[in-house]
Amino acid sequence: MSDHASDFVLQAISFDTLEGWKDDDPSGLFEVMRSCRRQITDVKPYRTGSLGLSSEDLLPLLAAAEDFTPSSPASARAFFETHCRPFLIRRNDGNSGFVTAFYEPDIDVSERPDEIFRFPFYRRPDDLIDLDDANRPAGLDKAYAFGRLHEGHVTAYPDRRAIDQGFLEGRGLEIAWAKSKVDVFFVHVQGAARLRYQDGRIGRITYAAKAGHAFSAIGKLLIERGEIDRAEISMQAIRAWLARNPERVDEVLWHNRSYIFFRDAPVADPQAGPIAAAKVPLLAGRSLAVDRTIHTFGFPFFIRAESLTHLDQGRPFRRLMLALDTGSAIVGPARGDIFTGSGDIAGESAGTVRNQADFVILIPNAAAGRFD
Numbered sequence: 001m002s003d004h005a006s007d008f009v010l011q012a013i014s015f016d017t018l019e020g021w022k023d024d025d026p027s028g029l030f031e032v033m034r035s036c037r038r039q040i041t042d043v044k045p046y047r048t049g050s051l052g053l054s055s056e057d058l059l060p061l062l063a064a065a066e067d068f069t070p071s072s073p074a075s076a077r078a079f080f081e082t083h084c085r086p087f088l089i090r091r092n093d094g095n096s097g098f099v100t101a102f103y104e105p106d107i108d109v110s111e112r113p114d115e116i117f118r119f120p121f122y123r124r125p126d127d128l129i130d131l132d133d134a135n136r137p138a139g140l141d142k143a144y145a146f147g148r149l150h151e152g153h154v155t156a157y158p159d160r161r162a163i164d165q166g167f168l169e170g171r172g173l174e175i176a177w178a179k180s181k182v183d184v185f186f187v188h189v190q191g192a193a194r195l196r197y198q199d200g201r202i203g204r205i206t207y208a209a210k211a212g213h214a215f216s217a218i219g220k221l222l223i224e225r226g227e228i229d230r231a232e233i234s235m236q237a238i239r240a241w242l243a244r245n246p247e248r249v250d251e252v253l254w255h256n257r258s259y260i261f262f263r264d265a266p267v268a269d270p271q272a273g274p275i276a277a278a279k280v281p282l283l284a285g286r287s288l289a290v291d292r293t294i295h296t297f298g299f300p301f302f303i304r305a306e307s308l309t310h311l312d313q314g315r316p317f318r319r320l321m322l323a324l325d326t327g328s329a330i331v332g333p334a335r336g337d338i339f340t341g342s343g344d345i346a347g348e349s350a351g352t353v354r355n356q357a358d359f360v361i362l363i364p365n366a367a368a369g370r371f372d
Contacts, residue, residue: 008333010087010361010371015077018086018360020304020318025073026080028286029300030065032322035280036298037062046278046297051333053296057367062298080300080320084362087371089334097334099305099317101353102190102289102327103346104274104282107183109176109195109203117177119184121193122168124208124261128157131212146212157211159257164250175205175262182242185253186235188260191327192274194342202270205262207277213257215328221255235351258328273342276325284341285311289325294333295361299323303336305357311340311349320362334359 015021045055061083070076110117129149137154148157158167176195178184187193195203219238222228228237242249273282278297301321308317330337340350
């Protein structure tokens, strides 16, 4: 079934026993599913994860969704009950799944640097290359998906510290400049941003590539140093600590050697979500980032997180979502990142999500037989 078969099993369950299913309204997913189908059929299929579920396995579900308009929450659920079977992702180590959340920040920027706007968002450099087993130099960890090609030699790309200290200056790679190095850092963590230019224009940037170094969570660093209590860790707590300790900002941010490069993204509809790894607009509250080495984009997941209550007015989080994005910190079969939307309010919601969760993947009927 999978390269990860020793790590987890899929346990067939029924919709009748899926707690919270009968209270959910997945009606908003159908437009996104139509976008996924266009991406698969008109552009290219999504990469198949090691679980073995492919875009071809998904297409019967997406085809059925093409002309289906739910008349009620019950009819939307009935659609999935008819076309899919639910499987609980059960980790063999006995641990539950885990969810965090991400959002699209709103950042004030300038298209030219000055004394206030000093911190750039960079495009992908032309000396950054994709690595695979054929061109990765001996001694460079297999986790590196990118490297630097310089004078015929491939090496690791300079890291966050080197880039912050000017490695890319003078190459014309800047998309825009922000006021705060911390804001730029957290856009790197989120992977996208909505840019508000001084003349009123709105732009968007989204992930294009990374320098290649492993992601290292600065929250974990601050916990280990005793700066923030583990029970209190959140994006807000980290930002507050950085604001109180400006002389230590570089040291802490440079702990995360990973560096993200961006590309301009179209803003056909400023109210629509950003286009992420699955190349379709994210739907707030219904889009999930997953480990793409295991899972394949476009598949539905029902996420049940009993302790996550602030996203649903005090009720436990129990929603059907689509796997539409990924991230270097999202590792494992039952690990997900919930997209909460764009702007400061979405950021406040996302920053405190760190909850245990059950992951149930909905597999289209024809493919489901392979997992019995």
